[in-house]
Amino acid sequence: MTKTKVVVGMSGGVDSSVAAYLLKEQGYDVIGVTMQIWQDETQEVKEDHGGCCGLSAVDDARRVAQALGIPYYVMNFKEEFNQYVIDYFIKEYQKGRTPNPCIACNRYVKWESLLNRSLQLGANYIATGHYANIVKHPETHRYTLKTSVTAHKDQTYALYNLTQEQLAHTLMPVGQYTKDEIREIAEKIGLCIAHKPDSQEICFIPDHDHGRFIEEETKKLAPRGHFVDQQGNILGEHQGLIRYTIGQRKGLGIALGKPMYVVALRPETNEVVLGESEEIFTNTLYATDLNFMMIEDLKGSMKVKGKIRYSQIPASCTIRKIDEDTLECVFDEPQRAITPGQAVVFYDGEYVVGGGTIQSR
Numbered sequence: 001m002t003k004t005k006v007v008v009g010m011s012g013g014v015d016s017s018v019a020a021y022l023l024k025e026q027g028y029d030v031i032g033v034t035m036q037i038w039q040d041e042t043q044e045v046k047e048d049h050g051g052c053c054g055l056s057a058v059d060d061a062r063r064v065a066q067a068l069g070i071p072y073y074v075m076n077f078k079e080e081f082n083q084y085v086i087d088y089f090i091k092e093y094q095k096g097r098t099p100n101p102c103i104a105c106n107r108y109v110k111w112e113s114l115l116n117r118s119l120q121l122g123a124n125y126i127a128t129g130h131y132a133n134i135v136k137h138p139e140t141h142r143y144t145l146k147t148s149v150t151a152h153k154d155q156t157y158a159l160y161n162l163t164q165e166q167l168a169h170t171l172m173p174v175g176q177y178t179k180d181e182i183r184e185i186a187e188k189i190g191l192c193i194a195h196k197p198d199s200q201e202i203c204f205i206p207d208h209d210h211g212r213f214i215e216e217e218t219k220k221l222a223p224r225g226h227f228v229d230q231q232g233n234i235l236g237e238h239q240g241l242i243r244y245t246i247g248q249r250k251g252l253g254i255a256l257g258k259p260m261y262v263v264a265l266r267p268e269t270n271e272v273v274l275g276e277s278e279e280i281f282t283n284t285l286y287a288t289d290l291n292f293m294m295i296e297d298l299k300g301s302m303k304v305k306g307k308i309r310y311s312q313i314p315a316s317c318t319i320r321k322i323d324e325d326t327l328e329c330v331f332d333e334p335q336r337a338i339t340p341g342q343a344v345v346f347y348d349g350e351y352v353v354g355g356g357t358i359q360s361r
Helices: 014-025 055-068 078-094 101-120 164-168 179-188 210-218
Strands: 005-009 029-036 072-076 125-127 132-136 143-147 225-228 234-238 261-266 271-275 281-292 301-307 315-323 326-336 343-348 351-360
Touching: 005 014, 005 101, 014 029, 014 055, 014 125, 014 179, 029 055, 029 101, 055 072, 078 101, 078 210, 101 125, 101 164, 143 164
Parallel strands: 005 029, 005 125, 029 072, 225 271
Antiparallel strands: 132 143, 143 351, 225 234, 261 271, 281 326, 281 351, 301 315, 301 343, 315 326, 343 351
16 A cells, blocks of 8 residues: 655754654655755854754754654755745845745745645655644634644744645644653654754844845945934934834934834835834734635634734734735734734634735734
């Protein structure tokens, strides 16, 4: 009897390594793949926490595959990563927005590109080590994500824009486990990465300095401009729009005698608007580039819970479409630092309803 073939995206971390083990135990024909997406074979990268796609990741993933007795390959996805992640990342910051590169990478590289290539190789599924569960909703019978059993590790926020086709061909075996349980499994079966720390940074900017990265990639210094208040009064000089995001207080390089925060970025005038704490709170946002999971489309208004950042506890809100690709979301309570370019994701209990990209507030 032919086994069902699954390609596991192996980052060299404990989650994807245990995912490969669990699937092999369940009887799948498992193939391990690490996606080479930005680094060169000879490039030395400082990886304090072992990034998800650095060179040490390849070494770790290869050792795990050998220990599990599964075939292992490195696939080159640099072109796709440059187009869908790096270029997007730079352009969004230049527009005065704050992008989420991991969400773009998930949708267009880790799923669209890897899934297509895996299906061409005869695989039935791809699998990852994400903390989420893929289910069919009991009422709508559509594929959707259900939150992980461990709330603080839940990764559904970063996966909201996967399509029905992608979900139908994806397995996420670690969604039923806590992180401690996953580490215990890795230790029990003797994997060398059982206690490897989680990656904390954007993989292609390990020093966290995205301003430097953008200037080096574009070979252009970001134009300096003015810090202003809501009334347009000039407060000082900023170091380029790309270095700021809504809600930021630290690293502004300006002293005004009281805590000030970035309230808005104005690319048309190259201004960074500063204000006091209460000025960064608002109830309403507008989102586009919508993707629905649990439902096919949004008809009328719907009471849900929404997240405007990965680490946030979902907050009660009401959503409705105001045109074909624009959604209005009104939160019951004001939310801090709603940021254009970031994702907003909506939940009905444990199920992901869908989400979109924040355009304005």
